[in-house]
Amino acid sequence: MQTALTGLIKERGQTYASIAHRTGLQARTVRMIATGETPIDRVAVGTVRQIAAALGVTAAELIEPVLPQPGDPAVSRSDRLAHAIREVMWGTAAPGAYPSPVESSDDPLDDPLARADPADFFAGTKAIDADRG
């Protein structure tokens, strides 16, 4: 998981060890906070301040933004969606590793089915189970 702390550490060319050295925390503790294994809202305020100081940022910059939950009646639909687009689709932290859907080293454009127009692809296919429509 990419947290605000992960992004700040990378952005400032720091490491878990260097932050640990400057704060007196264990590197493992810093890593667990940075990876989200230990959620930032469960970390002592003093520790958050120490890490923030070591990075030269405010403690607020380490706090993950609160994501409005789907269906939250306290927030309007447009506000929920706008906030979610900013946080979920764009985000502020560094991008995370993810397995590409491209499955092989073969030229993926060489698959005729991938190029088929849907009208051709389904041509000749009978309508089925019509009473479901």
Next chain:
Amino acid sequence: MPIGAEAYRPVKPSAELSCGDIAYLTLSRTREAGESPPGDVYDPVGRVPAYPAPATLALAHGREVALDTMFALVVTHSCEIDRQKNRGADEGHWDCRLTVAPIVSEPRVRFGAGAAAEAASWDAIATNAPVASLYLPAVADLSAIDPELPAMPWPRAFADLRGLSTVSRRMVGADRLMGLSPDYLGILQRQMVRFFVWREVARHDQVEAMVGRRILSAIPANAKGDRLAVALTADDGSSITVEWLLG
């Protein structure tokens, strides 16, 4: 093929649900505690990086439910969604399950094989070459689709068919953003068939394995130039796609 905003259509909150709806949802996946799709190589912490802030609910026997709050694409066929309604069933008894695919955006992920491979992957995704994804083009200003939203862009993304899960009708209805255009729905349907049934043209050993079997169906997939792709299903249930040279 639509390559931009024309891939989408506006959806009013009161509109009927349909295949291709895009909504902000909480998706669930069950697993043994500590399991970490897509694997340690990608995320040693056991979370899916593109799925932000997963929560977990403990189950018995060392199992858990991981909850990912993110945008997702409805892939259940619209006819299936309307089925109970069209049969006159009481709304309270409509089947609530809608199958959705999580949406993974470009700014949130890196495929991890260098800039050139990254670009090649997105080029392939953008042409819907992979069977496991449906490309979702960027939109410069979403307020053009939904005037209630502030002017803001939508990044290019893909719906990941490897992560399908089910959610309720009301959850989709509450936070729908937009839908796929009718033209682009055809591409989604083609991708669904490719993902679940038809893959690339069969390798020689797959064809050899079908020798001696009775062919139950032969469905022409498409014809391009002097080639005709045909999906064959044998009496043992196996299926392959072959290409014939015409003429």
